[in-house]
Each structure stands twice: as structure tokens, then as C-alpha cells.
Amino acid sequence: MGKKSVWSICGMCSVRCPIRVETDGDEVTWIEGNPHLLQGALCAKGSAGMALLKDEERPFQPLIRKGGRGAGRWEKASWETALDYVAGRLDAVIKKNGPESVIVSCRGGPFADLVKAFCHGLGSPNFTNHDSTCGRNVHHASRSVYGLGRKGFVYDIAKCRHLILFGRNILASLRIAEANQVLDMLDAGGKLTYVDVRQTLTGIKADRFFQVRPGTDYALALGMINEVLRQGAYDREFVARYVKDFTALEEFVVPYTADWAAAECGVKPAQIKAFVKDIASERPRVIFHPGWMLSRYKDSFYASRALHILNVLMGNIEVEGGQIFAKGPGDCGRKGIRTLSGQVPKPAARRADGVGWKYTHFDPGPGLFHLFYDAMLTGEPYPPKALVCIRHDPFTCFPDPQAQKEALDTLDLLVSVDTHYSEFGWYSDVILPEATYLERDSIIAVQKGPKPRFIMRRRALEPQHDTKGLYEILRQLGERLGIGRYLPFSSMEDLWAWQLEPTGLSLQDFDEKGFVSLCDRPIMFDRANLDGKFKTPSGKIEIVSGILTEGGLPSLKPYESPEKPSKGRFRLAFGRSPVHAHGHTVNNPLLHELMPENTLWINRRKAARLGVAEGDWVDVLADGAGGTIKAHVTDFIHPEAVYMVHGFGRQVPFQTRAYHAGVADQKLMKGFLRRMDPAGGGLCLCECEVTVRRSPKNPKRRVEL
Ligand SMILES: Nc1nc2c(c(=O)[nH]1)N[C@H]1C(S)=C(S)[C@@H](COP(=O)(O)OP(=O)(O)OC[C@H]3O[C@@H](n4cnc5c(=O)[nH]c(N)nc54)[C@H](O)[C@@H]3O)O[C@H]1N2
Ligand SMILES: Nc1nc2c(c(=O)[nH]1)N[C@H]1C(S)=C(S)[C@@H](COP(=O)(O)OP(=O)(O)OC[C@H]3O[C@@H](n4cnc5c(=O)[nH]c(N)nc54)[C@H](O)[C@@H]3O)O[C@H]1N2
Ligand code: SF4
Ligand SMILES: [Mo]
Numbered sequence: 001m002g003k004k005s006v007w008s009i010c011g012m013c014s015v016r017c018p019i020r021v022e023t024d025g026d027e028v029t030w031i032e033g034n035p036h037l038l039q040g041a042l043c044a045k046g047s048a049g050m051a052l053l054k055d056e057e058r059p060f061q062p063l064i065r066k067g068g069r070g071a072g073r074w075e076k077a078s079w080e081t082a083l084d085y086v087a088g089r090l091d092a093v094i095k096k097n098g099p100e101s102v103i104v105s106c107r108g109g110p111f112a113d114l115v116k117a118f119c120h121g122l123g124s125p126n127f128t129n130h131d132s133t134c135g136r137n138v139h140h141a142s143r144s145v146y147g148l149g150r151k152g153f154v155y156d157i158a159k160c161r162h163l164i165l166f167g168r169n170i171l172a173s174l175r176i177a178e179a180n181q182v183l184d185m186l187d188a189g190g191k192l193t194y195v196d197v198r199q200t201l202t203g204i205k206a207d208r209f210f211q212v213r214p215g216t217d218y219a220l221a222l223g224m225i226n227e228v229l230r231q232g233a234y235d236r237e238f239v240a241r242y243v244k245d246f247t248a249l250e251e252f253v254v255p256y257t258a259d260w261a262a263a264e265c266g267v268k269p270a271q272i273k274a275f276v277k278d279i280a281s282e283r284p285r286v287i288f289h290p291g292w293m294l295s296r297y298k299d300s301f302y303a304s305r306a307l308h309i310l311n312v313l314m315g316n317i318e319v320e321g322g323q324i325f326a327k328g329p330g331d332c333g334r335k336g337i338r339t340l341s342g343q344v345p346k347p348a349a350r351r352a353d354g355v356g357w358k359y360t361h362f363d364p365g366p367g368l369f370h371l372f373y374d375a376m377l378t379g380e381p382y383p384p385k386a387l388v389c390i391r392h393d394p395f396t397c398f399p400d401p402q403a404q405k406e407a408l409d410t411l412d413l414l415v416s417v418d419t420h421y422s423e424f425g426w427y428s429d430v431i432l433p434e435a436t437y438l439e440r441d442s443i444i445a446v447q448k449g450p451k452p453r454f455i456m457r458r459r460a461l462e463p464q465h466d467t468k469g470l471y472e473i474l475r476q477l478g479e480r481l482g483i484g485r486y487l488p489f490s491s492m493e494d495l496w497a498w499q500l501e502p503t504g505l506s507l508q509d510f511d512e513k514g515f516v517s518l519c520d521r522p523i524m525f526d527r528a529n530l531d532g533k534f535k536t537p538s539g540k541i542e543i544v545s546g547i548l549t550e551g552g553l554p555s556l557k558p559y560e561s562p563e564k565p566s567k568g569r570f571r572l573a574f575g576r577s578p579v580h581a582h583g584h585t586v587n588n589p590l591l592h593e594l595m596p597e598n599t600l601w602i603n604r605r606k607a608a609r610l611g612v613a614e615g616d617w618v619d620v621l622a623d624g625a626g627g628t629i630k631a632h633v634t635d636f637i638h639p640e641a642v643y644m645v646h647g648f649g650r651q652v653p654f655q656t657r658a659y660h661a662g663v664a665d666q667k668l669m670k671g672f673l674r675r676m677d678p679a680g681g682g683l684c685l686c687e688c689e690v691t692v693r694r695s696p697k698n699p700k701r702r703v704e705l
Pocket of ligand 4: 293
């Protein structure tokens, strides 16, 4: 045994930073960011990977439900029995209702190809993920402007002179590499402008902070566009060469002056004008980040679209310090790896969520998960009958778990493949425990960028319990279901070798750094000739989007002012803590210690009126749902909003640390499964309003009555 050093990829959140892991026998003794890419840096969650391994409150062998759904009576099973059981039930569903009645969902990301191959291999088109509560609006906004999705560009933040973030809390809701870039940019004298309804870790580093009224980002962005045009602060040449329908934009923004926007958002007009003066001299090295998680307001799609348009006005495309086309192996004159899903025929059936045929303006890729609930309740276009969730917890991820349960009760089979007891897992029929990222290998994937690379995760340890890696789980299920030919490799080494074959590389090429760079220097396209690079219907950057027009939707949507919450009510804003990843780290022994529960941020004046002081228990109530947490009274949040960190209020009794600690924002969002932005496909989670009162409840009681 002895000591080992292994190149791997962190799995504590979905960012998947490259890491180096040291082990001694069966112990992990050290984890750090890959020194070649991250100079050793790691976040608190990444370091707590060691505590994940030691966490005893996780499933350590397959479990099959005995009592009613959610009753918490489980029978421990061998893998043989559990896989036979799942395959038998899936087979019955497929025979009776067709393969399309199976939905397979996973967390997306670089390794999703395996899950897609399994889902399509079964014959189901219903491969899906979490994204309608995350980045779908931003993705579709990007697609409507450039014909390229959210990941079509990378932002050269380190070299930019001014970074503008609308609610992108980049230093707390983090990616290590990106956070380091922001700090480098600030060290080099770059500026930061931050827009939020509250002050944050990122905002306190900003040169300019706009504290806006909740839901008014679109107004601020329109005011900025108007002012940029008024000051002539845009790249005329770039616009003339690549942009379609620019005059439509000029006409559209006429009423949205900086003065108007300032009044609408509650900021100072002079600040907007001074800001535009700054960027006029700094462009093209100015980046308006289009947002990441913008499943928030009913116009978040259009707000993101306006931010993309501001980038175009800056002419920041394919320049240092701007946004750069993400390059793949082909751009370096190299061959790509083989993909598993590439070997599987496309299923013939239409998607049950309607994406691709009923909703033609959405990217058909992973569809929109929440729309499957409609199919379950209506049986249209056909009734789904089985749901397999891999690294995905719909009851934390999607609003209104109660409504979800009612729809899921129409299904014959719910399977959770997870490293933890997720809220969904607790309600499901079978839990198949996956080995943690430190105990499993993953397929090789491509990471696109100015310098694309192949990445891989290798196990640092053998599984410490009776758990298995995902490839093995899906391969053994596939064999039982007669689709073994799509996952034919009996070892990861064989699979990797097959993936690498066309590239001429071997596994040893990953030994030196843990990844393989496909070029030495960043690849830049010729900015004077970007023809063919924009994949819109017109081939141009589209102010009026062909895709949206065909879908019967406006491209330049007139602004509608968000309603002020009525007396005693607040808009429920939410976000992340730097030390937690959604709901799945709140029971981690170390991270729980750092942040055991969430609090409700409330504006000091509003709190005073409610008789609430710092640390008081408050009830947060919405439409029949509610919870009790401590108040955090502060001047640094807009009076119309209250705020809490997402991921708390868990209800799995086996997770003793997290059990009923704090409140789950998603449970307050009653009816929000149906609040979809018709243009962006994202849910409008921040349209939820709550009331707050001093709590008369016994704060020590942890169960809901
Ligand atoms: N109300 C509200 N809703 C939200 C959000 C919010 O802030 N507020 N945030 C939204 C956003 S941005 C996102 S991305 C989604 C995230 O929601 P999800 O996509 O559900 O993602 P996670 O919470 O990251 O993880 C889901 C599950 O993966 C499991 N898991 C972790 N590591 C592994 C592993 O290695 N293998 C396996 N098999 N499982 C693993 C975890 O235990 C957890 O149960 O939620 C969205 N929904
Ligand atoms: N530590 C940590 N990092 C993460 C994650 C994690 O779970 N933990 N998850 C990753 C994932 S999946 C995602 S999607 C990203 C999300 O990255 P972000 O979108 O940057 O993160 P959030 O914390 O969800 O939200 C940011 C801010 O939006 C603000 N906000 C609310 N309403 C408004 C409004 O009307 N206008 C403006 N301008 N701001 C508003 C909130 O106050 C909050 O501070 O983070 C990623 N990084
Ligand atoms: S941001 Fe932190 S938790 Fe997420 S992958 Fe990177 S190191 Fe791991
Ligand atoms: Mo996300």
C-alpha cells in the first residue's frame, strides 16, 4: 500500500476542479488544487472531501424500500439483488409503456456522456438534468444572440480591465480558477462593478456597487445600453461587421434612459453615467458577465440577453480580456476522443417534456425537467413511468417538493443513484449508493477553452464500503436490460483506451499533470473574419433572434416593472454559501461545523417594524408552507427582499446534523413548478413572496407539526 499521489477531479460541487490527492494506505492524507492549473488552491468544500469519506451518515450498500414512499423503512440488499430488482422493474415498465416512459436525469457536466448513452441505449429520448433551475435562461439567451450556448465562450477575466457582475457572486458562489482570475484582475488594477439586492463577499471588493430593487436588473442593463449608445461608447466597426438589426436596438432603448433606469432600480443616475464613461475608455477589455444561475425573475432571460448585447457593444469578442470562443480538439488540429453516446442510435420517440417539437426555441439537449411533471399529471404526450436520478436531488433542486411527490406517485419506479441520502432518495424505491469521487474513476472528457484539454478522474482509493462507481452500476444494469453492447468495457482502463484510440494518446500521457493540453498557447480566431462562427439562423449576432421569432416570442421585450410586495410581504431571494454546495454538504461533519444552519437576512428598518432583532427566531411563511429560522438583521439588503442560503431544512432523519436545521427555500415556493419563463425555459424562483413574523414557536422543536 504505502503513500501515493493521484491526479483527480474534485466532486464536492459541480465545478469539478482538478486536484491532487495524497493517500497513505486507506486514508486520504491531503487534497490540493492541481498545481499546474490552480497553484494548489482549493475551497473549503474541496478540503472537506476528507470528511465526506468519514461521514457515516451515508448509504453504504443498496437499499430497497419496504414501507410506503418516504416512510424510511429500508431493506439492505446485495448489489446482485438490487440491480436485478431495478432492471426487472425497468424492464416491466419498458414492456408495458415503451422505453420512452423512462426518464434518466443527472447533474450534467463533463461526465454526463455516460448517462446519456445509457438513457438513449434504453431507447428513451428523455435524458435530462437540473438546468431549468440553474443556467437555462443564460444558455438560451446566449443561443438567441450568438447561436452558441452558455459554454460557447470563456471569459478572460484575468486580463480584463472592468468586470461587471449582475448578481454573479463570483467570490462566494465560486469556481476556484475563476475566483483567482478575479483577484489577479483586481491586483493588476482592473475594476469591478457589482449589482445585487444585498451586499456580498464579491460586492465588498467592488469599485462600484449598485444595490438594486429586486427584479430590476433588466432595467439597469437597458439604461446602460441607452447610455452607451448616447455616449457613442460602443465599437461601431464590430457592430457594423457582425450585428444584425442594430437599428432595432437603437429604437427600442430610446425610452430606457439612464435617468429612467436609476429611478426604476433605486440607484443614482450619475453613477450609471460615470460607469459608462469608465467602460468607454476601457473597452474592448470589458466583460459583462451574463449570469450563471438566473432562474430567478420573470424577465431574467431578457436581462441576460441585454448583458450579452452589452458585451457585443463593447466589441469584446475574441480579444484578450474579453470573451473568447471556447475551442475544442478540432481547433488545435487534433482528433477528439470517442464518446459512448456517439455509438448509440438516437431514440425515435418525441420527448415527454415537449422540448424539440412542442417548444422549438429551446435547445433540445437535456430538455426541461420540470415539464415532465406535467406529462406525469396529464399523461400527455405519454405518461412517464420510471425516473432514475443520478447525482440529482429534484426535491432540493426544484420548487414545491409536495407537488412533485403528488406527480411522482403516478410512477412505478423511482431510483436514486447518490453518495448521500438525498431528499428524493428518501422518497424513492431504491437507493444505489455510488462510490465517492475519491473512490471512483470517471470517463475521459474534453474541457473546451482557449487551450482545450482532456481531463480524467482517477480513484485515489478503492471503495471503502459496498458502493460502486457509476460506470459499473450502469454497465451491470445495461447487461441485465439487453443493452450491454453500448457499455461493453469490463474495466475503466479498457474504456479509457478505447476513448483515447483516435487521439494517438495513451493513459501515461495523463501521468505528468493529470490532464493533457491540446495546444501550447491559447488559440484565437481571426477577429476580422469571424464569419461562420456565429451559429444563429442568419450567421450574424442577432439583436432580433430568428429562433425567438419562430417561437412567436419577442427579442426586444418591453420592460415591465416588478410589483412591489404588498405590506408585510417580501420577495424571497436566495443564494449560496462559500462553504456549502446546495443541499448535499450541509450534513458533512466539517462543513456543518462551519455553517450549521441558514438565517433570514432582513433589512433593519423592516425588522424594527416587525419587532425582530438580530438572532430572533422568525417564521417565514408562504402559501401554506413555512419554517422557522434565526433573523440576520442588516442594512445591507434591499427592504423589499429577504434572503436565505439555499440547501437547508433537510428532512432525512438519518442525517442527524442537517435534520431540520434551517429552512428550505424551495419548500416555500408553492406552485412554482409551473412558473416557467416561456422564452428562457427557466423557472422564476425569485417571484416567490413570503411573510415574516416573530416566531411564537419553541425553537428547539425540530419536526414540523
Ligand atoms: N430554491 C432554490 N432552488 C434551486 C437553487 C436555489 O438556490 N434555490 N439552486 C439551483 C441550482 S443553481 C442548481 S445547480 C440545482 C442543484 O440541484 P441538483 O442538481 O439536485 O444538485 P446538487 O444539489 O449539487 O446534488 C444533487 C445530489 O447529488 C448528490 N451527489 C453529490 N456527489 C455525488 C456523487 O459523486 N455521485 C452521486 N451519484 N451523487 C452525488 C448529492 O448527495 C445530492 O443528493 O438546484 C437549483 N435549485
Ligand atoms: N460555494 C458554492 N459555490 C457554487 C455553488 C455552491 O453550491 N456553493 N454552486 C455553483 C452553481 S451550481 C451555480 S449555478 C453558481 C451560482 O452562482 P451565482 O448565480 O453567482 O450565485 P447565487 O449565490 O445563487 O446568487 C447570487 C446573488 O443573486 C442575488 N440576487 C437576488 N435577486 C437579485 C436581483 O434582483 N438582482 C441582482 N442583481 N441580484 C439578485 C442574491 O442576493 C445572491 O447574492 O454557483 C456555483 N458555485
Ligand atoms: S469549487 Fe471547491 S468544491 Fe467545487 S470542485 Fe472546486 S474545489 Fe471542489
Ligand atoms: Mo447551478
